[in-house]
Amino acid sequence: MADKLLKKENLGKLIESVLGKGGRFIAPSTDARQVVFKAVAKAEDLASDYILARNSYKEFLFPQTEVVAEFTVGKDGVDLRGTDVNPKDTVIFGSRPCEAASLSALRAVFTWDFIDEFYTKREDKTVVLTVACTKGDEACFCTTVGLSPETKDGSDVYLKETESGDYIIEAVTDKGKAFVEKHAAVFEDGSATAKPLFIPAKIEGIDLDKIKERLAKTENYADPVWGELTKKCIGCGACTFVCPTCHCFDITDEGTAFEGERRKNWDSCQYENFTLHASGHNPRDFQHKRWRNRFMCKFNYYPNKFSSKGCVGCGRCIRVCPVRLDITEVMEAMSK
Ligand code: SF4
Ligand code: SF4
Structure with a gap:
């Protein structure tokens, strides 16, 4: 069967087809000299030479801030409207x-003990077009956590760059198939040679089972x-934001004593106030305890509670950390 191609x-x-049908197109684009995921309107806005955008696109499914309710306080009490x-x-x-x-x-x-529709409704309406990696850097370690550039979990459409700069496309999920059908006019039949993928070396000193134990x-x-x-x-918390x-997330009420918004x-x-109790007691009163929590979340709580991965080895936290605290060094030490 002939490959389907997306010509560059x-x-x-x-992009026009997606925007023309009322959608938004989020892609890596250069902003303030950095490649970041943002809404784009034309092909010229797309970054062509990047390993990984500096931010995660989670902000388009789980915004940094959003209103979840509005309130008014009157003489009859509080009126809270979701x-x-x-x-x-x-x-x-x-x-x-x-x-x-x-x-x-x-x-x-977001679906564990409560269905958070602020997340699920957005994810349901999102189609993920993954472009497999043809290059990487020293911070990439997906293979060490059991993934690889060939992993298709979470991708609706999986694309491989070709030697000529086009993309070989594979619809992975029903959502991906529907997307390709909906925008059929931009895809072509044909065959092409894919560029070799970049597969980062597995870090030998890391053993996830030993860490968990x-x-x-x-x-x-x-x-x-x-x-x-x-x-x-x-x-600084930068590792958690990227x-x-x-x-x-935290929930805050903003406004006056009479009306306002409840925000998520x-x-x-990594912040001191994150676990500060109203009594003044803080169970994570030193930074190393807060860091321990982040590590425990990724390599103990997540794998125990859910089957999904708490760390996907993207290396963003390593690239962004101002003091060069490398999570893989901690993983190696905890594997011993
Ligand atoms: S903890 Fe893992 S998934 Fe999170 S930024 Fe670091 S490498 Fe990526
Ligand atoms: S590990 Fe680095 S990025 Fe994360 S909070 Fe500490 S200093 Fe900031």
Whole structure:
């Protein structure tokens, strides 16, 4: 059966077709000299030379801030009105396979004990077009956490770049097949040679089972290794904001004493106030305890509670950390 191709000169037509049908097209694009996921309107806006966008596209499914309710306080009491979410059809173009695999982690937490429709409605209307990696850098470690550039989990359409700069496309899910049918005019039949994929070397010193075993022991909490490994962390929270699987949020009421909005805002377990009790007690009173929590979340809580991965090995937290705290070094140390 002949391959389906997306010719590079048809990328603009694909964007037009998506926008023309009322959708939004999110893709890696250059902004302030960095490649980031953002809404684009034409092919010229697309970044062509990137490994991974600096931000995760989770912000288009789980915004940094959003109104979830409005309130008015009157003499008869408080009137709290929930807001609805009516997302647009969204196309994420240029996901990498690691990041597509992170979507099951987000869905797991947002449908665990409560269906968070602010997330699920957006994800239901999102189609993920993954472009397999033909290059990577020192921070990529997907193969160490059991993924690879050939992983298709979370991708609706999986694309491979060809030697001539076009894309060989494979619709992976029913949503992906429907997308290809809906925009059939921009895809062509034909065959082409795919560029070789970049497969990062597995880090030999890391053993996920050993990490999980060590983290499961209660004495792990007081292990001095946390202080030694993570003492340089300054608690800026950047690693959590760029991480495609981090999902913590806080709810705040903003406005006057008489009316206002209830907002859902990204939060970070790296912040001192994250676990500060009203009493003044803080169970994670030092930064190494907060870092321990982030690591436990990825490699103990997530794999125990859900089948999905808490870390997909994208390496974003390594690239963004201002003090160069490398999660793979902690993984190696905890594998011993
Ligand atoms: S912990 Fe780091 S490497 Fe793992 S998914 Fe998050 S940002 Fe990527
Ligand atoms: S980015 Fe680095 S310094 Fe900032 S909270 Fe994360 S580990 Fe700590």
